Amino acid sequence: MSFRCAAASEERSESMAGTASTVRSFLLVEHPGPWGVDALRDARMPDGIGPELRARAAATGTKVLLIRRPAGASRDAEGVRVFAAYAHHAEPWLETTVLGDLAEVHDLDLEALGGGRSPGLSAHPGPVLAVCTHGRHDACCAERGRPVAAGLAELFPEQTWEVSHIGGDRFAGNLLVLPYGFYFGRLDPVTARGVARLLAAGEVDLDHLRGRSGLPMSLQAAEAALRRHVDERRVSAVRLLSREVHDGRTDAVFDVDGRRYAVAVTSSRGPELETLTCRALRQNPVMHHEVHEIRAL
Numbered sequence: 477m478s479f480r481c482a483a484a485s486e487e488r489s490e491s492m493a494g495t496a497s498t499v500r501s502f503l504l505v506e507h508p509g510p511w512g513v514d515a516l517r518d519a520r521m522p523d524g525i526g527p528e529l530r531a532r533a534a535a536t537g538t539k540v541l542l543i544r545r546p547a548g549a550s551r552d553a554e555g556v557r558v559f560a561a562y563a564h565h566a567e568p569w570l571e572t573t574v575l576g577d578l579a580e581v582h583d584l585d586l587e588a589l590g591g592g593r594s595p596g597l598s599a600h601p602g603p604v605l606a607v608c609t610h611g612r613h614d615a616c617c618a619e620r621g622r623p624v625a626a627g628l629a630e631l632f633p634e635q636t637w638e639v640s641h642i643g644g645d646r647f648a649g650n651l652l653v654l655p656y657g658f659y660f661g662r663l664d665p666v667t668a669r670g671v672a673r674l675l676a677a678g679e680v681d682l683d684h685l686r687g688r689s690g691l692p693m694s695l696q697a698a699e700a701a702l703r704r705h706v707d708e709r710r711v712s713a714v715r716l717l718s719r720e721v722h723d724g725r726t727d728a729v730f731d732v733d734g735r736r737y738a739v740a741v742t743s744s745r746g747p748e749l750e751t752l753t754c755r756a757l758r759q760n761p762v763m764h765h766e767v768h769e770i771r772a773l
Contacts, residue, residue, distance in 0.1 A: 481754045482616040485646035486662070488750070494697030494743075494765040496659035496687030497643035501538040501589045504559040504606065504639065504654075505529070505581060508544045513612050513755075515542045515640035523579055536590030543606060543637040546625040558584070559604055560595050563657025565690040566715050570604065570655035571597035604654040605632055605672055606639035614645035615754045620664070624649035627665025632672050645753045647686060656711060657689035679709040694726040695719060697765035698739040705770045708732055729773065740769035 512518020516530040519542060533540040543557075556575040562568060571594060575581065585595040607625040611618025621638070628651075629636040642652050647661030651668060653675060660671050663684055671681040682703055687696025699714055708714060710733075717736070719728040726741045742765070749759035 478615075479751065479754060480616055480619075481614065481646040481752060481756070482620060482648045482662075484751065490646070490762060491764070492647055492661045492684070492686045493700045494687050494693040494763070495644050495647060495661070496657070496689045496693070496696055497539070498689060498692055499537070499539045500563050500592065500657070500690045501536070501586075502559070502561040502563065502654060502657075503529075503533070503538055503540045503584065503586065503589060504543045504561070504604065504637070505540065505578075506544060506557040507542045507578070509542070511542055511610060511612060511640050515610065515613075516540060518612075521578060525578055525581060529581065532586045536586045538586050538590045539642075541606070541642065542640040546607075546609075546629045546636060546638055547622070556580070558597070559600065559654065560584070560589050560597055561604070561654040561657075562589065562592050563655055563688070563690040564592065565657075565688055568655035568657065568690070569594075570600045570602045571595065572600040573597040602655055603635060603675060604637060604652075605635045606637050606642070606652040606654065607668070608640070608642045608645075608648065608650040608652070609638040610641045613641040613755070614648070616645055616648040617641070617650070620649040623665050624651065624663050624668045628668050628672055631669055635672075644686065650686075652689075659686035659689060660684040661686045674709070675711070678711050680711055682709060691716065692726075693763065694721070694741045694743045694765055695728055697743075697767060698726065698728050698741045699730065701741075701767040702730055702732065702737055702739050702770055706732055706735075706737070736773040738769070738771050738773055739767060742766045742768060 516526045561570045609621040649663040651660040715731045717729045745761035
């Protein structure tokens with residue numbers, strides 16, 4: 477078998493804490509594919525829609541992803557389903573609509589979305605369970621992601637979608653949960669259903685949590701460590717109050733259900749170079765986040 481980045485990451489026991497993509501505003505656009513290597517560049521969308529979305533995403537700090545139902549699943553409506561999410565760590569929200577055709581994405585207000593304001597869609601109760609299955613981007617995402625998407629769709633058919641590249645291929649199968657911005661990794665069909673059941677009960681699976689995208693990576697690692705330290709799994713129970721960053725060290729204060737905690741994290745790149753994706757043409761260092769202090773205030 478050729479090199480697989482997910483297996484290599486597991487073999488070196490790489491921590492997943494603090495590895496979620498750092499982004500708050502998401503736009504998910506239904507498009508069945510094929511997606512190609514780079515979805516917004518290569519997917520067969522008419523009228524220059526892909527390049528336009530790519531440019532508007534870069535200008536507004538919005539992550540635009542393509543979604544589709546898992547193989548064999550029925551569509552919930554005629555037209556093109558879109559979701560707009562703002563994954564603020566304290567006040568996340570999710571909206572949706574169905575467009576008559578793909579050309580109507582020109583009218584979506586990405587400037588508002590990028591600024592954390594409603595683009596004028598309808599509130600959606602959520603969550604959206606978006607499993608990366610983008611095999612042309614990385615083989616691990618297809619090999620590990622597609623079984624996860626199929627397994628989730630058996631229990632949560634309305635919430636489950638396949639999604640284009642979300643980041644962190646080496647942690648496949650990867651799950652993005654909106655509106656919270658939670659990233660979960662190294663999932664199989666069984667563990668993914670466990671993650672989704674806990675979310676339905678208002679709790680977070682800490683064993684597979686990569687981080688919350690609305691926070692910088694060092695704070696993602698800090699939150700994960702704090703949740704473990706106090707055994708706090710409720711989705712909305714942990715809230716960032718403040719942070720200071722100096723020379724690779726982050727000092728943060730969190731509120732946990734009315735209690736305050738200080739968490740110190742040091743972030744650094746490891747000395748070893750690793751092949752981080754299946755398609756990588758060069759090796760890169762891995763970022764490490766060491767949580768070395770948690771104390772009640």
